[in-house]
Amino acid sequence: MAVSTVVMRALPSPGIAVSPASSSSSSSSTLSCSRVRSSSSKSRLLQVRAATAVEDGESEGSESGSAATIHGRCFVVGDNIDTDQIIPAEYLTLVPSKPEEYQKLGSYAMIGLPAKWGRFIEEGKSKTEYKVVIGGANFGCGSSREHAPVALGAAGVRAVVAESYARIFFRNSVATGELYPVESQGRICDENKTGDYVTVDLELGTLVNHTTGKQYALKPIGEAGPVIDAGGIFAYARKTGMIPAAA
Amino acid sequence: MATVATAAAAAARHNAALLVPKGDGGSLPVLDSGFFGPRVAFVPEFSPTCTQQNASVRAVMAPPQLQQQRSPASSGIVKHALTATEKILARASEKTQLVPGENVWVKADILMTHDVGAPGTIGIFKREFGKDAKVWDREKVVLIPDHYIFTADERANRNVDILREFALEQDIKYFYDIKDRSNFRANPDYKGVCHVALAQEGHCRPGEVLFGTDSHTCNAGAFGQFATGIGNTDAGFIMGTGQLLIKVPPTLRFVLDGEMPKHLLAKDLILQIIGEISVAGATYKAMEFVGSAVDKMTMEDRMTLCNMVVEAGAKNGVVPADSTTFKYLEGKTTIPYEPVSSDGAASFLQEYRFDVSKLEPVVAKPHSPDNRGLARECKDVKIDRVYIGSCTGGKTEDFLAAAQLMAISGQTVKVPTFLVPATQKVWLDLFTLPVPGAEGLTCAEVFTKAGCDTPTAPSCGACLGGPQDTYARMNEICVSTTNRNFPGRMGNKDAQIYLASPYTAAASALTGFVTDPREFLS
Numbered sequence: 001m002a003v004s005t006v007v008m009r010a011l012p013s014p015g016i017a018v019s020p021a022s023s024s025s026s027s028s029s030t031l032s033c034s035r036v037r038s039s040s041s042k043s044r045l046l047q048v049r050a051a052t053a054v055e056d057g058e059s060e061g062s063e064s065g066s067a068a069t070i071h072g073r074c075f076v077v078g079d080n081i082d083t084d085q086i087i088p089a090e091y092l093t094l095v096p097s098k099p100e101e102y103q104k105l106g107s108y109a110m111i112g113l114p115a116k117w118g119r120f121i122e123e124g125k126s127k128t129e130y131k132v133v134i135g136g137a138n139f140g141c142g143s144s145r146e147h148a149p150v151a152l153g154a155a156g157v158r159a160v161v162a163e164s165y166a167r168i169f170f171r172n173s174v175a176t177g178e179l180y181p182v183e184s185q186g187r188i189c190d191e192n193k194t195g196d197y198v199t200v201d202l203e204l205g206t207l208v209n210h211t212t213g214k215q216y217a218l219k220p221i222g223e224a225g226p227v228i229d230a231g232g233i234f235a236y237a238r239k240t241g242m243i244p245a246a247a
Numbered sequence: 248m249a250t251v252a253t254a255a256a257a258a259a260r261h262n263a264a265l266l267v268p269k270g271d272g273g274s275l276p277v278l279d280s281g282f283f284g285p286r287v288a289f290v291p292e293f294s295p296t297c298t299q300q301n302a303s304v305r306a307v308m309a310p311p312q313l314q315q316q317r318s319p320a321s322s323g324i325v326k327h328a329l330t331a332t333e334k335i336l337a338r339a340s341e342k343t344q345l346v347p348g349e350n351v352w353v354k355a356d357i358l359m360t361h362d363v364g365a366p367g368t369i370g371i372f373k374r375e376f377g378k379d380a381k382v383w384d385r386e387k388v389v390l391i392p393d394h395y396i397f398t399a400d401e402r403a404n405r406n407v408d409i410l411r412e413f414a415l416e417q418d419i420k421y422f423y424d425i426k427d428r429s430n431f432r433a434n435p436d437y438k439g440v441c442h443v444a445l446a447q448e449g450h451c452r453p454g455e456v457l458f459g460t461d462s463h464t465c466n467a468g469a470f471g472q473f474a475t476g477i478g479n480t481d482a483g484f485i486m487g488t489g490q491l492l493i494k495v496p497p498t499l500r501f502v503l504d505g506e507m508p509k510h511l512l513a514k515d516l517i518l519q520i521i522g523e524i525s526v527a528g529a530t531y532k533a534m535e536f537v538g539s540a541v542d543k544m545t546m547e548d549r550m551t552l553c554n555m556v557v558e559a560g561a562k563n564g565v566v567p568a569d570s571t572t573f574k575y576l577e578g579k580t581t582i583p584y585e586p587v588s589s590d591g592a593a594s595f596l597q598e599y600r601f602d603v604s605k606l607e608p609v610v611a612k613p614h615s616p617d618n619r620g621l622a623r624e625c626k627d628v629k630i631d632r633v634y635i636g637s638c639t640g641g642k643t644e645d646f647l648a649a650a651q652l653m654a655i656s657g658q659t660v661k662v663p664t665f666l667v668p669a670t671q672k673v674w675l676d677l678f679t680l681p682v683p684g685a686e687g688l689t690c691a692e693v694f695t696k697a698g699c700d701t702p703t704a705p706s707c708g709a710c711l712g713g714p715q716d717t718y719a720r721m722n723e724i725c726v727s728t729t730n731r732n733f734p735g736r737m738g739n740k741d742a743q744i745y746l747a748s749p750y751t752a753a754a755s756a757l758t759g760f761v762t763d764p765r766e767f768l769s
Contacts, residue, residue, distance in 0.1 A: 095370060
């Protein structure tokens, strides 16, 4: 299921607006738009995001999806990355709602991973250079600890793109607004390498790997999108007027 | 009582008033449905990425049968037959019917949190509802410190202080406090592991909805209720409103029939099942356990079953309540409850049938709970230690089983064997209950005779590693009665954990190798 045959929205002419890489990205970050365009050869066709939405019809007129574009290097792992690997239990004494401890949590993100996956955060640093984590099946399985998506978010991850998620991790990611838990159409972790430059475009529903030139389809983020855009369930509820502004 | 009820109602009204009612007169706004779950196909197309070996397990189950497959979008049909889980959620959301996949607002009967989940939850609660906000009901929030208790770690100790401060400020009725860490017996309120404490203290009731900031909250499904784990943000929301938006899960039904062999325990059954369907086999689903073998199970057996459904990815587990449940609850709770069970015509996503008489003791090999293997096929695995404890395998009956096997053997353990009772009650049972067939000796006496470590202070202990000075935290090859064996789970990435029943754990301790309990139980 390599290069997707997902149909893309007609691109505005001079090409896709590629968001510049965030400050933490190291090497040259301005990508040529032409390189991006060539990897999306089917770019003239209609957007069918609505058609790719799986069952469970979206409610008419509801705000769904996100316009977020995330650009940066990816960190690739495999299946069943459980919460003990994402944030080992010994760090759970850190309380996510306290700002200093929130930052500390971030510095320990993925520290429980077996060595074969490589270092997620450089020695001596407290944030990761990887904006996107690419995973296989059942990402985030194990505990209900909200520290897991929080640690990833605090470390600087903006999206996880995985084949499938464990329930509580997905829910916590949305509720906290810490990161976008995006589902790929099929398995993509075997074709992407840690360090590759990628662009995750939630509106178009694509992950483009600029290093390999390949492109992959993503499942729509749906109603989770606006919640995460707003910064989590409480922020969303305030923004949409469900809850008045904080006391 | 009237004052308490009034205060609770007032708090709930205050917090609920923060939710602006919809113009159409609905009492609560419904957040756009669907955002609390990825769009899981109603009939899943996954192929389980199971890592199990294809060992020669005798055919013990009929192939899974797909029940009627309905797409919610096509159903204009009113559905009258409901599963137990659907009934509980229907009642909690005040609906007469609902379908799997639907998002509904449910009222929580109990919200439980512990020393790891509470500080973050409280932080969010105060940030969102105001620093002077009151919880929706001071009798429905149960605070149970249990994770990192007997440690010198300052932050861990501070977290228990945060719990205490909040309990005092909110006048929380159920707070099982501990102040004197050097002697757990000196703390009359302290219980120990939250899930076992919830059961023992009568907070689990059939038909109710229980949320906890811990994945093994599903343990309480043994009481025929809906119980599931949530994160701090959701818990903070419930603290203020007493409600949560959740998606109704479809149910997988597990029919366990036949006579339980004497060497088999509930832990073997759930490991068997997880090995069958994989760690993602029940993602977003409910797992219901019925059958003649389940009917004969004790409450602790049922808790062992439900405790580990989360290891298969499930949302909740459920054993319909019966006379065993009612008997257990006698004297534990005065709150009336209404049991439910699945309608005969209810739809299940899939049904699995097991003949338990044909099953053998199993282990989950490193490093996944679904990495199932027969205990007898692992007999060449030399181990460094044995750990008997946790909400899964540290209950009274778990220790009785282990002690029974050791007493029958008359031998001593070949490796350090750590015993961590789940709660104060369990600890006391170890020192008072006689082990059947051991000539009047108590569990503790049998364990001492066999050379085990002295049963330690009750808590979660090393099940999840914890601070560096946690008792039995380790980096070796271990047979454990706990629930997870992912890399680093018990404190070190290189450790190798074999999950097993208390019988298998005891047998392994006696030989120094992973051992099938039939070596000692004929």
